Amino acid sequence: MxxxxxxxxxxxxxxxxxxxxxxxxxxxxxxxxxxxxxxxxxxxxxxxxxxxxxxxxxxxxxxxxxxxxxxxxxxxxxxxxxxxxxxxxxxxxxxxxxxxxxxxxxxxxxxxxxxxxxxxxxxxxxxxxxxxxxxxxxxxxxxxxxxxxxxxxxxxxxxxxxxxxxxxxxxxxxxxxxxxxxxxxxxxxxxxxxxxxxxxxxxxxxxxxxxxxxxxxxxxxGVSPFDSPTANDLGLRPVMTVSAPVTHVTADHALVGIGFGHGILTGDNDERFVRIGSDTYRVTDIGVDSMRIVPFENSPWPVLLGARAIIFGDGGPSAEQLGAWCGTIGDEVVTSVSPHIRRTHN
Ligand SMILES: Cc1ncc(COP(=O)(O)O)c(C=O)c1O
The missing domain is CATH 3.20.20.10 (Alanine racemase)
Structure with a gap:
């Protein structure tokens, strides 16, 4: 995909x-x-x-x-x-x-x-x-x-x-x-x-x-209404997961094919990451249709072209976590995602 x-x-x-x-x-x-x-x-x-x-x-x-x-x-x-x-x-x-x-x-x-x-x-x-x-x-x-x-x-x-x-x-x-x-x-x-x-x-x-x-x-x-406890602490599981493929890889950064044009909130935060497999990558910039990621100290590099990055949800950062990075709440993260993105119910 x-x-x-x-x-x-x-x-x-x-x-x-x-x-x-x-x-x-x-x-x-x-x-x-x-x-x-x-x-x-x-x-x-x-x-x-x-x-x-x-x-x-x-x-x-x-x-x-x-x-x-x-x-x-x-x-x-x-x-x-x-x-x-x-x-x-x-x-x-x-x-x-x-x-x-x-x-x-x-x-x-x-x-x-x-x-x-x-x-x-x-x-x-x-x-x-x-x-x-x-x-x-x-x-x-x-x-x-x-x-x-x-x-x-x-x-x-x-x-x-x-x-x-x-x-x-x-x-x-x-x-x-x-x-x-x-x-x-x-x-x-x-x-x-x-x-x-x-x-x-x-x-x-x-x-x-x-x-x-x-x-x-x-x-x-599956999003906590509180700063603490988290959804996980409450025994709740994320229902929405948003992912996108790696579309370009260089010696020091890669692009993931999703951006604010898809309703992904922008937020400047050094801790912001996406997950690819079990590894985390720092998000340094978000454009209209792509985001730039770089490795943390321990992240394997290069990432594979076409590998899927979890932007938030199951296996990635939680919607609440992404909301906190962007100065808002998880409600805004899940409701902002564009209805035009392909959606699967499983
Ligand atoms: C009248 C009413 N009931 C229930 C809800 C659900 O709230 P929550 O998402 O915090 O559970 C809302 C959301 O704003 C609301 O306006």
Whole structure:
């Protein structure tokens, strides 16, 4: 293979989802698959994750949820970022709607019918201020939802929030607000059966945040949400591996055929390496379609033309490691890789 390649390991994905599911049981895994499953391939990831123990998906957009429905995925799909005009399509495709505002509720209540009600998860903002009803707006949102539920046009199955993951104390304070909001929803006559708040970081470190479901994203792809512990420490395995061939070899350096034009992050760091077989080579420069590598003191030289270099993933540096070299996080490393690179699912 002479081109860059993204290899998606479904064995590792299966392992991660099963590991996380057993870690948080009896809470369920609502796996976050936003932005094309963090660049890993939406439909393929959902199919494997379902087999491994995920029971629902957090998809972000209604359009992505519809793609999943069209691919035959019948599990609950939760969307929370959409225009008001997309709500009817969400209802038609039985997409669970994350609702923060009265206007959204009115549209859902007007379009939903007792034969096909809007499935609603009401969102309370507990400090992240991304969306969600404020504490002041919450009681009236719940009352209106209860009224529409009585008519049969909506069904409130969930109450949710998104923890900011700043510090464990911030998350605990947010959870206290959340519990108070759930009490208010129940007093209004709602009977939500799915309470969810945490993503990878809270889900891994705090029992209290797990509630009925954890929306695991990055951890399921084998990337740690923490600086420490690493994914390996957490028993998680990399799902995405990016590799490229050596395309040119000289007496003192070689070129590997992948660069920032393929979505590989540039970052100036003396420790940055790629791995070829079991040997490491320092990356000294990244261009649009190639990167320059040189041997470390102990690396065998010359490297073979056509040998494959692991840029990150299984057998190479981790996505978190590459993120740290580039001053960012592993999430950015995996989601930045160009969708135009050849991809194999194995
Ligand atoms: C609402 C929501 N839930 C879950 C996630 C998954 O987060 P993580 O990748 O940290 O697990 C995200 C990601 O930003 C999110 O916005």
């Amino acid at each position: 002479t081109t860059p390649l993204i290899s998606i390991s479904h064995a590792n994905l299966r392992h991660n989802v099963a590991t996380l599911a057993s870690r948080v049981a009896p809470s369920e895994v609502m796996m976050a698959v936003k932005t094309n499953a963090y660049g890993h391939g939406l439909v393929e990831v959902c199919q494997t994750a379902l087999e491994a123990g995920a029971t629902s998906f957090a998809v972000l957009e209604i359009a992505a949820a519809i793609d999943l429905r069209n691919a035959g995925i019948s599990a609950p799909l939760f969307a929370w970022l959409f225009g008001d005009d997309e709500i009817p399509a969400g209802i038609d495709h039985q997409v669970d709607l994350g609702i923060s505002r009265r206007e959204q509720l009115s549209i859902a209540g007007a379009y939903g019918k007792p034969t096909n009600p809007a499935i609603v998860h009401l969102k309370i903002d507990t400090g992240l201020t991304r969306n969600g009803a404020t504490v002041n707006q919450w009681p009236s949102l719940c009352e209106e939802a209860a009224r529409l539920e009585k008519i049969g046009n909506i069904r409130v199955v969930g109450v949710w929030t998104h923890l900011a993951d700043a510090t464990p104390q911030d998350d605990e304070d947010a959870l206290e607000l959340f519990r108070a909001a759930v009490d208010i929803a129940r007093q209004a006559g709602l009977t939500p059966s799915i309470l969810h708040a945490g993503a990878s970081s809270a889900g891994l470190r705090s029992d209290a945040s797990r509630l009925d479901a954890v929306r695991f994203g990055i951890a399921a792809y």
